[in-house]
Amino acid sequence: MAEEKIHTIKINLPGGVVAAGDMLEILDAAKNAGITEVRFGTRQQLFINANAEQLESLEHEFFVANIDFELDAGQYPNILSSYVAQNLFGNPNWLGEGVYKDVLDLFDYKPQLKINLINSNQTFVPFFTGNLNFIVSAVSNYWHLHIRFPKTSIFYVWPVLVYTEDIAILSKDIEEAILKKPDIYCNQEDINGTVLYQKVGNETKFIQYHSTVQLELPDFSLPYYEGFNRYDSNKFWLGIYRRDESFSCDFLEDVCTLCIRSRIAQFYITPWKSIIIKGIEEQLPWNMVMAKHRINIRHASNELNWQVEDLCDYGLGLKQYLVKQFDKEDLRTFKLSFAVKVNPKTGLFGSVIIRKQLNTDKEIFDILHTRNFNPNSKDFVTFRTDISLSELTPALITLCDHYYDLQTKDALLLRAEHIPEEEEDHKSLIMVHQCKNCRSVYDEEFGDEINEINPGIGFDDLPDTYKCPICNSEKMDFLPVSKYMLMQC
Structure with missing residues (x-):
């Protein structure tokens, strides 16, 4: 017997904003068709999965309610906005x-x-x-x-x-x-x-x-976006995240109803596939809704800083596996964000990319990170290739350690000019060379094992073709730095 085809309905929510009344119409149509849950996407859109019988009912319901949607297609991507962050972050x-x-x-x-x-x-x-x-x-x-x-x-x-x-x-x-x-x-x-x-x-x-002022981006730090949080002195906002990326229609229906009763006109979809409700004045009724549907909040930050492709069960499963491994190791991931890529053409947000290799029956991965670990960059650096599933967690731990090594070294370099003169001895004259892009260091005392450079080879004696073992930058991108200052961190 052939496996039943599941269709995907996509409804764009421009700017990630949805009126509570409009969402109620969508949910009513979905429930009338026998749909019990929906999902949200990285571009703040709504997804519904339906079999052939449910689809027939849904199409009729949406036609009657004048709800625009796409069926098994993505020709019209949603307009994404930071409206959700307004007044909060x-x-x-x-x-x-x-x-x-x-x-x-x-x-x-x-x-x-x-x-x-x-x-x-x-x-x-x-x-x-x-x-x-x-x-x-x-x-x-x-x-x-x-x-x-x-x-x-x-x-x-x-x-x-x-x-x-x-x-x-x-x-x-x-x-x-x-x-x-x-x-x-x-x-x-x-x-x-x-x-x-x-x-x-x-x-x-x-x-x-006409302006000569260049765009300056803030340093990345993902704010915690779950639970009840106070803003505007006397109001609260509520963030709700679901581990399985799925929201029940019954729960969302209660959310919409409570929004309307509380005179909250709209709520917001985030690029992290969660929802945010602003303007809450009384927490009790919201806590009752959360209790009724057994909704848990305040998950660990290690779980919230991930992006997975829309409707990708494999990517979601891999994320959940890696989050458990991170928890076991009590791994620090502050200021980092992770993305799981199964489809090579999917544009996801992340400073660390776990990319599954295609055209192979085995679970083999590549690990990349953006240059300087800026998640808004699209300049990727390959960290490891041909990694098995069992090797994935240790490799990611090594990369996280490398990131924090760079952070502490950068902080020390900024403080270097404030070192008292009495601390400046002959050690400060011993120089190493540091990559200006990823901050890795070439020290002739140790050489470079990855590039098969033996200890004792001076930086000036390296061939012009030498490249950074971490980010593949050219030799000219290395700058002389006091070894003494680096050793203080």
């Missing part, structure tokens, strides 16, 4: 909730490119996972635009700031230009973004602001 600036709403309302078409609307003063929502990444500038009502061309890691920085009210129409024009010329702008090894700007950006209908 990050310092205030000119971007308010009203601006998000204004921008989202201006989209009179369904984008086929991934669009991100991001506040630059937060680190909760990824900056560059979209194709068109609009990021708040220091100039009121103007945004930086960083374009990542489809199916590539090639970025182009728009040379002018974009006015708030131009975001939607500019996005539409850029999308049309890119999709008309996929042989130039999509899945290519070399793309000239200046040509795109000359075609689209120079039009007089756009208000432009």
Whole structure:
């Protein structure tokens, strides 16, 4: 007997914001079709899995309720935004909730490119996972635009700031230009973004602001996004995360009903596949709902800093396995984020990437990290290749240790100029060479075992082809550093 086909329904929730009443309509339709649970995605969208019989009922229910959806397709990615982080994570600036709403309302078409609307003063929502990444500038009502061309890691920085009210129409024009010329702008090894700007950006209908100020990103630190948390002095927000990425329709229905009764108009979907409710004034009824559905909160941070591909049971299982291993080791992962990639074309947010190798029946993995461990970077460094499942945890522990070694060494280098003169003896004259990108050190006393360099070989005597054993940087990227200062950390 053939296995029953399961269909996937995707409903976009623009900006990750959903009105409680609208969600109730979706849940009513799902429950009438016999659906018991739903999931959320990394782009703040909603997923429903249904068999053929359930699908027939769902399509009818959605048609009657005028609910837009995609079936077994992803042609129209959701517009992702940091609206969820507003007033919770990050310092205030000119971007308010009203601006998000204004921008989202201006989209009179369904984008086929991934669009991100991001506040630059937060680190909760990824900056560059979209194709068109609009990021708040220091100039009121103007945004930086960083374009990542489809199916590539090639970025182009728009040379002018974009006015708030131009975001939607500019996005539409850029999308049309890119999709008309996929042989130039999509899945290519070399793309000239200046040509795109000359075609689209120079039009007089756009208000432009010429600024030489570059975008400055905050240091990444994922805020804890679960449980009850106070904000605005007398209000609370509630974050709810589910280990299996699944939310029961009954639970969400109670959430929506309580939102309406509490005059909370909307709630928010996060890129971490969780939900956040703001504006809670009384905790008791929410605790009752949590108790009724046996919802647990306050999971360990090691479990919350992961991204897994949408609807990927294998990736979710691997994450859960590795989280248990991390817990056993009591591993510190603060300021790190992890992503599990099974599909090579999936753009996930993470400073450490666990990538499953394809075209093999065995569980073999590669481990990569972004340069300088900045999760918003798309510049990947290979740390280990051809790793088995049993070798995966030890390798990740080694990488985490390496990251914190770099952190402490960086801190020491910043303090070096404050070392008292009486501590500066002949030791400070002994120099080693440190990679400016990943901070690994070449010390001639030890050589370089990975590159088969024997102890006693001076850095100047290394061949010009020498590369960093950790990040593969060139020899010219190594800088002389006092060995004495490094030894103090």
